[in-house]
Amino acid sequence: MTTSSIRRQMKNIVNNYSEAEIKVREATSNDPWGPSSSLMTEIADLTYNVVAFSEIxxxxxxxxxxxGKNWRHVYKALTLLDYLIKTGSERVAQQCRExxxxxxxxxxxxYVDRDGKDQGVNVREKAKQLVxxxxxxxxxxxxxxxxxxxxxxxxxxxxxxxSNQITFGRGSSQPNLSTSYSEQEYGKAGGSPASYHGSPEASLCPQHRTGPLRAQSEEPPLSQRPPFLLRPGPPSCPASDPAQPCLSWDPAAQ
Known part of the structure; x- marks a missing residue:
């Protein structure tokens, strides 16, 4: 925060300026940059309020x-007036004509500054345009x-x-990310994360399944299930490295 900003804030407090007056003071400050369009828009909207209009x-x-050295106050005030005349209440233009x-x-x-530069030319030109x-x-x-x-x-x-943010994924112009992710991760058949956790046989490669998959309701009791053994998978197994164990049923263990 600059020294001028701190000093301006202190004056705002001491003089008990209103919100509208503070905004105008900020828009027409001596800072070496122009007032923002958002700030001028706020001030323009306030001109439709009777009390705020008078303060502005x-x-x-x-x-x-x-x-003199406060030539920026004058130039920025003209800039703000030009904006208010075009976008604010019609009373602004009426009062300016009066x-x-x-x-x-x-x-x-x-006004000529200490470097010999004529800063008054900006004010003169802006005043001509506004008149x-x-x-x-x-x-x-x-x-x-x-x-x-x-x-x-x-x-x-x-x-x-x-509205696009509110209706995101419900027929708006934005993509439905939930559908997109569902198709990519779980398939278009409507899969879910739970579909990745099926029976042991469902995780085996086709060459090592002992028969057609059974529904969960048809699985034998634990006491009747054959034990699982680990043995190296054959080279033709597309789902495993020959050097890695492949999960399968061992007929000899039945």
């Missing part, structure tokens, strides 16, 4: 009255309509992603 606009006008003189004066904003937009009602309507379409499209994308 009051803080924006306060930032626009800054000067106070357009305050924005027009910024077309003459001057032109406010004076062109048809263009403003078109800009607001386009912004609304973009917002609705983004909302649909977000909703679609959420």
């Amino acid at each position: 606009m009051s803080m924006v006008w306060k930032r626009l009255n800054d000067h 106070n357009i003189f305050a924005i027009q004066t910024l077309k003459d904003f001057q 032109a937009l406010l004076k062109d009602e048809e263009r403003l309507k078109a800009e607001r309509a386009q912004a609304l379409k973009t917002k609705e499209r983004m909302a649909q994308v977000a909703t679609g992603m959420g």
Whole structure:
């Protein structure tokens, strides 16, 4: 966290700023980067609240009255205003038209930093663009309509992603992983993990089975079952290495 961020947070506490005012202060800070679109969207949504609207606009006008080394406050406030006029409540544009003189004066904003760079040019250019937009009602309507379409499209994308997650594996556009894994691991016949644990004869290779497999209900009692013996499997046994023992019935032991 930067020193300026800490100082800004302290001021927020001391001055008991509201949530809306804090968001505007963050969006129009002196940090050397612009306000995020997500933060400006939050502020735009708050303009539809009567109380928050008053707090937002009051803080924006306060930032626009800054000067000198705080030129970023002014430039970011103009950037935020441009966004709010297009995506926020219509009252934002209405209030800006009523106070357009305050924005027009910024077309003459001057500030040269210690390195001799004219930082005021950014403010002057942004003020000109904003004044032109406010004076062109048809263009403003078109800009607001386009912004609304973009917002609705983004909302649909977000909703679609959420619904795909909820209906995952139930006819959604996402693959049904449970079915996929079932077919790969247990076969398409609907096998289950339990099918891997059958009778001893079921685990033997075909050449070492003594006869057709019997159902579990037909297995003889333990006292009548022949003993299991281990003996090397024949070379032709496809299921075992000749050097390894192969499980089978030994007729001599019966």
